[in-house]
Amino acid sequence: MAIAEAAVGVAAVTRDRATARAYVEQLFRQHHAEIYAYLARMLRDPELAADLAQETFVKAYRAFDSLEDPARGRAWLYQIAGRTALDELRRRRIVRFVPWVGESQGVAESAEDTALQQRVSGELERALAVVPPRQRQALLLAELHDLTGLELAEAMGVSHVAARALLTRARESLRQALTVERAATAEREGRREREPQRHDARGPKDER
Amino acid sequence: MRVLLARRLDEPLPASDAVALEEHLKGCPACRGTAHDYAAQRDQLRALATPPPPRDLWARTSTALDHEVTHGRRRPATVVLGSMASLGVVLALVAAQAGLIPTLGPKGAVAATPIAVLPQPVAYITRQGNEITIYQEQVSEICPAPAFDCTSRPADATPLMRVDSSDEPSDLALGPDGRLVITGRDSEGHVTYSVLELPATSEASASPSGPQTSGSPGHTPSVTSTTHPSASPTPTATRSSGPSGSSAPSAVIIPPPSPSDAPTPAPAHATPILTGVSAAGAPAAWSPDGTMLAFSAMPADGTRGPDIYVWRPGEAVAHALTKDHRSWFASWAGGRILVSRVAASPVKGAAKSPPASASPTAAAPSIETVLIDPLDRSARTVKLADAWLPSVDPSGRFVIYYRGPLERDGAMLRSAEGKLVLADWRVLDPYAPAPSPSAAAPAASPAAAASGVSAPTGPAATAVPSAPAAGDTVAPVASAGSTAAATRSAPPNASSTPTAPPDGAAFAPLILATPGDRIADWLVRWSPDGSVYGLWVTRTPDSETGVLLVAPTSATGEVQPDLLPPTPALRAFSLGRAHAAWVAPTDSQDDELRLVTWGPTGNGGVRIRQVGTGTLAF
Numbered sequence: 001m002a003i004a005e006a007a008v009g010v011a012a013v014t015r016d017r018a019t020a021r022a023y024v025e026q027l028f029r030q031h032h033a034e035i036y037a038y039l040a041r042m043l044r045d046p047e048l049a050a051d052l053a054q055e056t057f058v059k060a061y062r063a064f065d066s067l068e069d070p071a072r073g074r075a076w077l078y079q080i081a082g083r084t085a086l087d088e089l090r091r092r093r094i095v096r097f098v099p100w101v102g103e104s105q106g107v108a109e110s111a112e113d114t115a116l117q118q119r120v121s122g123e124l125e126r127a128l129a130v131v132p133p134r135q136r137q138a139l140l141l142a143e144l145h146d147l148t149g150l151e152l153a154e155a156m157g158v159s160h161v162a163a164r165a166l167l168t169r170a171r172e173s174l175r176q177a178l179t180v181e182r183a184a185t186a187e188r189e190g191r192r193e194r195e196p197q198r199h200d201a202r203g204p205k206d207e208r
Numbered sequence: 209m210r211v212l213l214a215r216r217l218d219e220p221l222p223a224s225d226a227v228a229l230e231e232h233l234k235g236c237p238a239c240r241g242t243a244h245d246y247a248a249q250r251d252q253l254r255a256l257a258t259p260p261p262p263r264d265l266w267a268r269t270s271t272a273l274d275h276e277v278t279h280g281r282r283r284p285a286t287v288v289l290g291s292m293a294s295l296g297v298v299l300a301l302v303a304a305q306a307g308l309i310p311t312l313g314p315k316g317a318v319a320a321t322p323i324a325v326l327p328q329p330v331a332y333i334t335r336q337g338n339e340i341t342i343y344q345e346q347v348s349e350i351c352p353a354p355a356f357d358c359t360s361r362p363a364d365a366t367p368l369m370r371v372d373s374s375d376e377p378s379d380l381a382l383g384p385d386g387r388l389v390i391t392g393r394d395s396e397g398h399v400t401y402s403v404l405e406l407p408a409t410s411e412a413s414a415s416p417s418g419p420q421t422s423g424s425p426g427h428t429p430s431v432t433s434t435t436h437p438s439a440s441p442t443p444t445a446t447r448s449s450g451p452s453g454s455s456a457p458s459a460v461i462i463p464p465p466s467p468s469d470a471p472t473p474a475p476a477h478a479t480p481i482l483t484g485v486s487a488a489g490a491p492a493a494w495s496p497d498g499t500m501l502a503f504s505a506m507p508a509d510g511t512r513g514p515d516i517y518v519w520r521p522g523e524a525v526a527h528a529l530t531k532d533h534r535s536w537f538a539s540w541a542g543g544r545i546l547v548s549r550v551a552a553s554p555v556k557g558a559a560k561s562p563p564a565s566a567s568p569t570a571a572a573p574s575i576e577t578v579l580i581d582p583l584d585r586s587a588r589t590v591k592l593a594d595a596w597l598p599s600v601d602p603s604g605r606f607v608i609y610y611r612g613p614l615e616r617d618g619a620m621l622r623s624a625e626g627k628l629v630l631a632d633w634r635v636l637d638p639y640a641p642a643p644s645p646s647a648a649a650p651a652a653s654p655a656a657a658a659s660g661v662s663a664p665t666g667p668a669a670t671a672v673p674s675a676p677a678a679g680d681t682v683a684p685v686a687s688a689g690s691t692a693a694a695t696r697s698a699p700p701n702a703s704s705t706p707t708a709p710p711d712g713a714a715f716a717p718l719i720l721a722t723p724g725d726r727i728a729d730w731l732v733r734w735s736p737d738g739s740v741y742g743l744w745v746t747r748t749p750d751s752e753t754g755v756l757l758v759a760p761t762s763a764t765g766e767v768q769p770d771l772l773p774p775t776p777a778l779r780a781f782s783l784g785r786a787h788a789a790w791v792a793p794t795d796s797q798d799d800e801l802r803l804v805t806w807g808p809t810g811n812g813g814v815r816i817r818q819v820g821t822g823t824l825a826f
Binding site for chain 1: 215217219245246252256260261262273276615671748
C-alpha cells in the first residue's frame with residue numbers, strides 16, 4: 001500500500017515537473033527577448049545578461065510551484081530576473097585590487113572619442129548606471145518594458161504605492177544624473193577644444 | 209511638485225491635482241524645466257536600442273533546464289514521504305534557491321549555530337535632536353559565514369555617553385587613550401572639530417578601532433556637523449579644558465554598558481578645538497602613537513584654501529602647521545604627516561591631473577605629495593607623482609592613493625574618473641634609508657611609470673630646511689616645474705604590459721578594479737598593525753552609501769581572499785585587528801549595524817541591531 005502511494009506520488013511529481021518545464025518553455029518563447037534586454041540594461045554586460053537570462057528561466061522552473069496565477073507569469077518572471085540581477089550587482093559593485101596592467105593614453109582617447117560620438121545614448125547609459133539599482137529597475141520596467149502599475153509592483157515585490165514612489169524617485173535620480181553627465185560631457189568637449197594640438201596630431205594617424 | 213510631475217507621466221492626475229500643477233507651472237520656470245527634463249528623458253529612454261538576445265540563448269537555457277530536470281535539487285521522495293509541514297520546507301528551500309526568499313533576511317533566518325568568540329568591542333554614535341549618543345557593545349557570539357542571523361542580540365543598547373550637540377557628526381577619530389575627535393557641521397555648513405574623552409579603565413585592551421590612517425577625497429561630506437552650538441563663522445579656536453596629554457599611549461577599554469536600571473548619564477560636552485571652518489582632505493586622524501591629531505581645514509567662506517592643523521592633548525586649540533592655503537591632509541606616515549598639495553597657481557575650472565600635468569598647455573592642478581615632520585617642521589617631497597590623498601598603513605609598508613583627474617568644486621578638489629592604487633610605501637618614503645646602489649632604480653621603470661611612481665632619489669634630495677619658529681609657514685618643497693619634470697621622467701603611458709615591481713619594491717602596484725569609471729569618494733582604514741585594510745568607495749558624489757571591502761595586505765602584493773567581500777555600507781566604519789563593523793543600508797527607515805570577524809577570533813558575522821539613519825561606527 002505504501003509502495004503504491006509512493007508510486008502515485010512520484011508520478012504526480014513527474015507530471016508537475018513536466019508541466020513546469022512546458023510552462024517555462026512557453027515563458028521563454030514569449031518573453032526571452034525582453035528579459036534579456038532588461039538584464040542587459042541592468043547590468044551593461046551582454047555576456048553576463050545572457051548568463052543571467054538563462055539562470056532566470058532555470059529559477060522559474062525551480063520555483064514553478066510558487067507561481068499562484070500563471071496569467072501573471074510575465075511579472076513573476078521579471079521579479080526573478082530583477083532579483084537575479086540585483087544579487088549579481090551586489091557581488092560585483094566594487095571588485096578588488098588587481099595587478100596593474102598599464103594603460104595607454106591612446107586607448108583612453110579613443111574610448112573618449114567613441115563616447116562622444118554616441119554622446120546622447122552614452123550620457124543616458126552612464127546616468128542610468130548611477131541611478132540606484134532598485135530605482136533603475138523601476139524605470140526600465142515602466143518605460144522600456146511597459147509594465148502596468150500592478151505588474152510593476154509585482155515585479156518589484158512591493159506594493160503599488162511603493163512601486164510608484166520608487167518610480168518617482170527614479171525619475172528625479174535620472175534627471176540629476178543626466179545633469180552631471182551633461183556637465184561632464186561639456187567639460188570634456190571644452191578640454192578637447194583647449195587641446196587642439198593633441199587631436200590634430202592624432203587625426204591623420206586615425207585616418208590612415 | 210516633482211512627485212506630481214513624475215506621476216503624471218505614469219497615470220492621469222486627479223483633476224484637482226492637475227489644475228494645481230498647471231497653475232504652479234505657470235509661475236515656476238524651474239518647475240517647467242523639470243517637467244521638460246522628465247518628458248525628454250522619457251523620450252530618450254524609449255529611444256534606446258533594444259539589445260537582441262544571443263542566438264544560442266535557447267540552446268543554453270534548454271540544456272540548463274535538462275540538467276535541472278536530471279540533477280535538480282528537488283527530490284520526489286521528500287514530497288512523497290513528507291507531511292504538509294515538510295512540503296512547506298521544501299517549497300521554501302526551492303523558493304530560496306530561486307532567489308525568491310532572502311536567505312539572510314530577518315524573517316528568513318538560516319538556522320546556523322552561533323560561535324563563541326572573544327568579546328569584540330563595537331562602538332557607534334547616533335544623533336537625535338540636540339543630542340548625540342555614544343554606544344558601545346561587546347559581541348561575543350557570531351554566526352558562521354555567510355549567516356548573520358543565527359543569534360539574537362539584546363533588544364536595546366545602553367548608552368555609554370550622551371553629548372549635547374545641535375549638529376550632526378560626520379567623522380570620528382578615536383585615539384588610543386580614549387579621546388574621540390568628532391568632526392561635525394552645523395546647519396550653516398560650518399565645521400567644528402571637538403574632542404571628547406570617553407570613560408576609560410586601567411584594564412589593558414585594544415581600543416575599538418585603534419589608531420587608524422584614513423584617506424578620502426577633499427570635499428566636505430554631505431553629512432557633517434559641529435558638536436558645539438557656539439561655532440563661529442570664522443576659523444577660531446576655543447580654549448580646551450582637556451587634561452594634559454601623555455606621551456605614552458595607554459590602551460583603553462570602554463566599559464561594557466551599564467545595567468538598564470542604572471541612572472542615565474548626564475549629557476557631556478565636547479571640547480571644540482577648531483570651529484567655523486570647512487573640512488578638507490582626509491578625515492582627522494591620530495598619529496600612530498596617539499600623541500597628536502592632524503587634519504586639514506579652510507575658512508568656511510572659502511576665501512582661502514586648506515591648511516594642515518595639529519593638536520596635542522592638553523593644548524587649548526588646534527594650530528596651523530602650514531600657512532600656504534593649499535595643503536590637504538592625507539594621512540600619517542609614522543610620526544610624519546603626509547600632505548597632498550596643489551603645487552601650481554590656483555586652478556580655474558576642472559582639470560585632468562595625471563596626463564595633463566605633463567602638458568605645458570594644460571591648466572591642471574599639479575599635485576605634489578609632501579611629508580612633513582610636525583616636530584621640526586621639516587618637509588620632504590615624496591616622489592609620488594599625481595597621487596591624491598595617499599594613505600599609509602600604520603606599519604609603514606603600504607600606501608593606497610587615488611590617481612586620476614581631479615575636479616574643482618569651489619575651493620575643493622574632487623576625485624572623478626580615476627583609480628585607487630595600492631603600492632609599496634617603503635620605496636616612496638623619502639625618510640627611508642637610501643637604497644643600495646644595486647637597488648637604485650632607473651627613473652622610468654615600467655611599474656613606476658604606470659603608477660606615476662618615481663624611484664626614490666634618497667632622503668636628502670628634496671629636504672627643506674625647517675622653519676625656525678612655530679607658526680611659520682612650511683615652505684613649498686617643490687615647484688610646479690620640478691613636479692612636471694618628475695612626471696615627464698616617468699610618463700604614465702610608458703607601459704601597456706603587466707608590470708614588474710619598481711626596483712626596491714616588494715610588489716608591483718595594484719589598482720582597484722571597479723565596474724564603473726568614477727570614484728566620487730573613498731575612505732581607507734587600516735588595522736592597527738597594517739595587516740588588513742578596509743576600503744569604502746562610492747561612485748555617487750555626496751553619497752553616504754557606498755561599498756565596503758575588507759581584505760588582508762600581502763607582503764608580495766598578491767591579491768588575497770576578501771575578509772569581507774564588497775558589500776553595501778555607509779561611509780563610517782571601523783576596523784580592528786580581527787573585526788570590522790559597519791552600517792548597512794536597508795530598504796527600510798532604519799539601517800543595520802553589522803560586524804564580521806576573522807582569524808583566531810573565528811570567521812563569521814552578526815547583525816548587531818537596527819540603528820537610525822546617520823549612525824556612525826568607529
